[in-house]
Amino acid sequence: MNLYPLGKFLISTICYPLYRIKVIGKEKFPKEGGVLLCTNHIDNLDPPVVGITCPRTVHFMAKEELFKKPILKSVLPQVQAYPVKRGMSDRDAFRTTIKLLRDGKVVGLFPEGTRSKTGELGKGLAGAGFFALKGGEAKVVPCAIIGPYKAFSQLKVVYGDAIDMTPFRERKASAEEVTEAIMAEISKLIAQHK
Template sequence: MMLYSFAKTVVKSIFKPLYRIEVIGRENFPSTGGVLLCSNHISNLDPPVVGITCPRPVCFMAKEELFNAPILKSLLPGLKAFPVKRGMSDRGALRTGLALLKDGEVLGLFPEGTRSKTGQLGKGMAGAGFFALRSEAAVVPCAVIGSYIPLRKTKVVYGKPIDFTKLKEEKVSAEEATEKIMDEIRKLIETHQR
């Protein structure tokens, strides 16, 4: 936790003025309990930017390859990240994510699974819906809006938690649950883009 707090302070001191980061909707973020935080993905800078603007520490799933990189493999666990195998159903990562949510942690996901090459919101993968349906966690949509051009404004918008009660009762699929999450992220982008 000490490494996380230190890294957050350092990154915030650099990124906040450099990208003129404006945070909207922080009051929508639950102060306690498990939270599934789902954001669009426009840049490799999204994880640190979401991490420094979120009111609580975030555990991110990160592609397994990063844990094989010399420096990152010792840093990432201290930054609350855990590995996921991309392109397949990684049961270990799913179990880890559910356990974190059950323990009242914040699990950060980029449902698109990879960065958008165009900046447009892509299709979400079923993993986000799986966590939303299988846990009691609050599901918070998040939108990162901007182009990470130094001294141009970047906005990070946190929406109100999505109510999944009805969808759980209707026993919707993980894909349908993910679509609901992506719709809410899309609305945040459309509302705050200007």
């Protein structure tokens, strides 16, 4: 069962008016093909907010512990989330991510790996660069969530232009270098739209 459309509708009816969400650049989002959607992480509500503002279904990695909670364990798979073990190399999650990208799906990723306590953009982990390089023809789209999550004050979700991975792949760039390039694009979006 796929609860994604229903979840998107219900969360939209609450979050759009409550946070006065403004979406910028949505029209640039690739209409087809694999997309690695890389976003800064400022709040636990980031995944549903990205989910309701993105024009396509987003598959999110979620920490494994959430899949052990009574209600979440049955809901998360139905909203296209899949588990990842934190703090270690999780081969199953890696394989799932690469397969989704190569199958033309959208994978949502928070390169910082965890929520920013200050709201400032943190350092990205090499995983984002790894998936960007290994995801076949998948495009990499930077996204910035500009808060705060405060009732009736505006929250912006900004989608940037897809980053061309060809030069990175051709010169066999490191995962770290690619992650830095992705984080630089997210940083630019934050600076432009703050």
